[in-house]
Amino acid sequence: MPIKGYTCRLRVIFAEIKLKDPEFKQETFSKELGISRTTLYSIVNEKSLPSFDVAYSIAEKLGMRIEEIWIKELVQETKKEKDLQ
Template sequence: MDIVCNLRVIFAEIKTKDRTFRQEDFAERVGLSKAALSALVNGHTLPTLPVAYRIARALGRPVEEIWESKDETKENDYVPTRSAEGDRLHEGRTGED
């Protein structure tokens, strides 16, 4: 499973609103070293669940927004959808064929 880290983009958004934001301060706030946070931001490593949770809470965002799966498994992506009559659920494809 390929996981993409969006911390670089999120931090850039924060910096446009708060010029005093520093990754070093954020790392300290979530209990990481500057080097450990840098490895996460640059996609060199993935966080443990507790670390991902602390980062997500500190940013006020869901973990899934920070780390996204980039697997392209369209044939397995089924979601319940309403039938034309609107009364029964059936499996529908999420991707384009």
């Protein structure tokens, strides 16, 4: 469930990493970032959005851009657009 208009792809990204590296653990990843395992769990499961610093650190550690991890949801059609249809 997206929170505040963003969908987090970390669950998929971590699954892809785990396929390539069976030793990968989210707990180790969170320790390397300096955040708790429960904080990372909340982010991955879209219970909360990370601070900019944490999002930047996650993206940097994964070698990705923030926009590749958190996808902004499209804004629903405005009333005016609906009326034109």
